[in-house]
Amino acid sequence: xxxxxxxxxxxxxxxxxxxxxxxxxxxxxxxxxxxxxxxxxxxxxxxxxxxxxxxxxxxxxxxxxxxxxxxxxxxxxxxxxxxxxxxxxxxxxxxxxxxxxxxxxxxxxxxxxxxxxxxxxxxxxxxxxxxxxxxxxxxxxxxxxxxxxxxxxxxxxxxxxxxxxxxxxxxxxxxxxxxxxxxxxxxxxxxxxxxxxxxxxxxxxxxxxxxxxxxxxxxxxxxxxxxxxxxxxxxxxxxxxxxxxxx
Amino acid sequence: xxxxxxxxxxxxxxxxxxxxxxxxxxxxxxxxxxxxxxxxxxxxxxxxxxxxxxxxxxxxxxxxxxxxxxxxxxxxxxxxxxxxxxxxxxxxxxxxxxxxxxxxxxxxxxxxxxxxxxxxxxxxxxxxxxxxxxxxxxxxxxxxxxxxxxxxxxxxxxxxxxxxxxxxxxxxxxxxxxxxxxxxxxxxxxxxxxxxxxxxxxxxxxxxxxxxxxxxxxxxxxxxxxxxxxxxxxxxxxxxxxxxxxxxxxxxxxxxxxxxxxxxxxxxxxxxxxxxxxxxxxxxxxxxxxxxxxxxxxxxxxxxxxxxxxxxxxxxxxxxxxxxxxxxxxxxxxxxxxxxxx
Numbered sequence: 324x325x326x327x328x329x330x331x332x333x334x335x336x337x338x339x340x341x342x343x344x345x346x347x348x349x350x351x352x353x354x355x356x357x358x359x360x361x362x363x364x365x366x367x368x369x370x371x372x373x374x375x376x377x378x379x380x381x382x383x384x385x386x387x388x389x390x391x392x393x394x395x396x397x398x399x400x401x402x403x404x405x406x407x408x409x410x411x412x413x414x415x416x417x418x419x420x421x422x423x424x425x426x427x428x429x430x431x432x433x434x435x436x437x438x439x440x441x442x443x444x445x446x447x448x449x450x451x452x453x454x455x456x457x458x459x460x461x462x463x464x465x466x467x468x469x470x471x472x473x474x475x476x477x478x479x480x481x482x483x484x485x486x487x488x489x490x491x492x493x494x495x496x497x498x499x500x501x502x503x504x505x506x507x508x509x510x511x512x513x514x515x516x517x518x519x520x521x522x523x524x525x526x527x528x529x530x531x532x533x534x535x536x537x538x539x540x541x542x543x544x545x546x547x548x549x550x551x552x553x554x555x556x557x558x559x560x561x562x563x564x565x566x567x568x569x570x
Numbered sequence: 571x572x573x574x575x576x577x578x579x580x581x582x583x584x585x586x587x588x589x590x591x592x593x594x595x596x597x598x599x600x601x602x603x604x605x606x607x608x609x610x611x612x613x614x615x616x617x618x619x620x621x622x623x624x625x626x627x628x629x630x631x632x633x634x635x636x637x638x639x640x641x642x643x644x645x646x647x648x649x650x651x652x653x654x655x656x657x658x659x660x661x662x663x664x665x666x667x668x669x670x671x672x673x674x675x676x677x678x679x680x681x682x683x684x685x686x687x688x689x690x691x692x693x694x695x696x697x698x699x700x701x702x703x704x705x706x707x708x709x710x711x712x713x714x715x716x717x718x719x720x721x722x723x724x725x726x727x728x729x730x731x732x733x734x735x736x737x738x739x740x741x742x743x744x745x746x747x748x749x750x751x752x753x754x755x756x757x758x759x760x761x762x763x764x765x766x767x768x769x770x771x772x773x774x775x776x777x778x779x780x781x782x783x784x785x786x787x788x789x790x791x792x793x794x795x796x797x798x799x800x801x802x803x804x805x806x807x808x809x810x811x812x813x814x815x816x817x818x819x820x821x822x823x824x825x826x827x828x829x830x831x832x833x834x835x836x837x838x839x840x841x842x843x844x845x846x847x848x849x850x851x852x853x854x855x856x857x858x859x860x861x862x863x864x865x866x867x868x869x870x871x872x873x874x875x876x877x878x879x880x881x882x883x884x885x886x887x888x889x890x891x892x893x894x895x896x897x898x899x900x901x902x903x904x905x906x907x908x909x910x911x912x
Contacts, residue, residue, distance in 0.1 A: 493725075496743050499762040503781045503800040506820045510840040514903060517861050526861040526886070530840050530903035537819060541781070541800065 326352075326359050333359060337366040470535035474542060500545050507541065510534035616677055618705040619669035625678045629660045629685045636717045636736065637690040643724040644696045646707035647745075650720060652733035653713030658692055660685065661711040668705065681706040728763070746783070764802070775813075784821070803842070818842055822905070826912055829854055829896040836899045843905040846898065847912045853892020858900040858907045860885055867909040 332349040335341035341349065353360050514531035517524060633639065634656050641648060646665075653659060662683050668674035681704060686693045696708045707727070714720065719736040722729050726744040733751035738758070740747050746763040749755060755776040758765050764783040767776070767790055775794030778785050784802040787795070787809055795814040797804045804816045809827035814835045816823050822842040825835065829852040837844050843863075848854070850869060858865050864885070871889040900907050 493743075495726075496761055499744075499782050503819075506801045510819050510903070513840070514861075517903070521861075524861060526859040526901055526903055529838075529859075529901050530861065533817070533838060533901075534819065534840060537800065 326356060329356075329359055330362075333363050333366065336363060467531065467535065470532070470539060474535070474538055478542065500541065503541055504538065507534050507538045511538070616673050616704060617669040618667055619673070621668050621671045621674045623666050623668070623671060623674035623678055625664040627662050627683075629662070631658045631660070631685070631687040631692045632656055633658050633687065633692050633715070633718065634690045635715045636719070637692065637715065638719040638721075638736075639692050639694070639712070639714055640721045641694045641710060641712070641723070642696060643708060643710060643722070643727055644698055645726045646696075646709045646724075647728045647730070648710045648712070648722050648724060650710075650712040650714060650722070650729075650731045650734060652716045652751075654715075656715060658712060658714040658718065660692075660694060662694075663709045663711070664706055665709070666704070666706045677704045677706050680704055681708060683708065747778075828852065829898075831895040833896040834899075835896065838901045839905050840903045841905055842902065843908065844900045844902045845908045845910070846900070847910045849912050850892070852896055853890065853894045854896035854898050855890045855894040856887065856898045856900070856909065858887050858898075858909075860902045860905065860907055862904045863902050863906040865907040868911055869909055871909070 511534045517527035666674040666677040721739045724742040728745040730748045735753035743761045747765045750768040758778040770790045772792040777796040779798045786805045788807045791810045797816045803821040812830045817838040826847040873889045
């Protein structure tokens with residue numbers, strides 16, 4: 324059975340973007356193929372796990388603040404537009420996990436809106452009075468909070484799996500993943516410290532969100548790997564790894 | 571990260587440990603050319619010892635010039651090379667190490683391999699019994715037609731593929747992935763091993779990643795490259811591509827090669843250096859930034875205001891070289907950024 328040709332459709336099925344004809348074709352295949360059924364279930368599992376996160380929409384004032392601030396700071400519309408995109412990208416980045424796992428379009432729509440012809444341009448009066456540096460720091464904090472929520476949920480899933488008493492990852496793989504998470508945590512800590520000293524520093528901001536995004540990805544992989552090991556040939560695979568590690 | 575890329579990664583890892591039981595088909599429901607080696611597991615474990623026993627068997631499957639081969643291994647190396655004709659020849663060597671020759675022989679019986687051929691498709695799977703400790707590895711040496719579509723998944727073991735031009739999907743948890751002379755790599759991934767791609771010419775994109783190992787490309791031409799590692803280096807030597815995305819958290823990212831007009835190159839590292847060496851024939855626009863590192867260019871880069879940037883000490887730079895037709899984005903939080911010539 325050629326399952327590879329259905330993988331794209333399974334992704335789209337989970338994404339909710341699969342058309343009716345291919346959906347029917349895939350349904351027929353899933354009826355006959357347990358492996359693909361398991362795959363689809365797993366992808367849904369990951370989506371649902373992170374999908375339980377609340378999709379937090381940043382207050383509308385945030386965008387008005389940003390646009391207004393940039394307009395004030397630079398005094399030129401093109402520069403303000405560029406800066407606006409930067410900030411939009413920041414939020415889009417922060418929302419990447421939510422977009423990925425819960426199909427929330429809040430931030431993308433917002434990002435699109437900034438680029439859409441006819442979108443409301445930045446107005447001088449949009450800025451809310453206050454310290455722009457503090458306001459940007461608050462924006463970053465909000466964005467980071469989304470990531471940390473996702474990370475917390477995924478870590479919780481991993482802990483639940485560990486405490487279930489069932490075989491999960493072999494020690495070597497677990498150690499590798501753990502070490503990688505420490506590397507990422509170090510990057511997060513360094514970026515955060517840098518942002519404390521320079522809240523508007525773009526490399527620091529980019530690095531923070533890149534590290535957070537990476538941590539989410541590694542945790543997602545870990546959870547799926549654990550889940551698969553538990554469902555599938557966990558016992559056989561685990562004993563192989565156990566033997567190798569102890570030999 | 572898009573959902574697609576997220577799920578591609580998840581798919582890879584989910585397939586990595588795919589339920590063998592669920593994918594094993596009986597001869598009745600899957601047709602011909604089925605070979606099954608089976609033994610009933612016993613509830614005892616074995617000590618690893620100095621006595622080695624091997625069991626060698628070879629299968630020949632007629633999969634055609636453009637067939638598909640799916641191989642799942644648990645422990646042991648997998649080597650695939652280009653053969654001739656329409657047949658895949660699979661040599662399977664099981665090796666057991668026990669406290670006595672008898673123990674080793676007995677262990678061999680418990681590890682089973684199913685070889686299933688159906689038309690142009692072949693599936694090979696290694697299966698270990700649960701609830702016992704066996705010191706058995708299985709080595710696969712495969713010779714397959716050049717255009718075979720190949721999927722290899724392994725939990726612990728290296729994967730080496732040479733001169734296979736069909737789609738390759740190669741994944742191992744613990745072990746290196748080495749590919750040379752390929753044409754299409756859908757994915758080459760390892761959790762704790764290195765991934766090395768050599769001598770590839772492709773009109774498609776390719777994805778390679780490792781969590782703790784290095785990702786290295788040498789003499790590669792491809793339309794799009796997507797490369798990542800968490801703690802390893804990402805190295806591209808003598809590479810030509812239209813689009814490259816390369817990133818590492820603590821490792822370096824190096825690119826040596828040519829740029830394409832209208833090409834796009836995104837390279838990031840948190841604490842590693844990012845170095846890009848090009849031949850200078852294609853101009854580019856550079857957007858480079860670092861928090862605590864430095865930015866240096868051996869090429870005369872010009873800012874929009876007409877200033878040039880030479881020398882170290884810059885923390886952010888936007889400028890162009892030549893006609894500025896390619897776009898290069900580089901970010902390193904604490905590492906240095908270097909643009910140079912080959």
